[in-house]
Amino acid sequence: MTKSERYDKMAGFVRQIARFTQDSECPTCNQWGFHENPACSDHEPWGMPMDDAWDTIHSLISQARQLAIELQL
16 A cells, blocks of 8 residues: 555545534534534534444444554554
């Protein structure tokens, strides 16, 4: 695997994680949902269910481990 391909794989994983919404964050603007944001028409906090958080963290760990193996990190 070339250095460029390795970078693309790692960057893809980082972009995937960056798209997630944190607990209490507005999924539209990614700002803290409890603070007013007039620039965001759909502004409201998102509540992360525990089952969603559980599944997500386990998926991220598995993906990171697989990526570490593939990239020989």
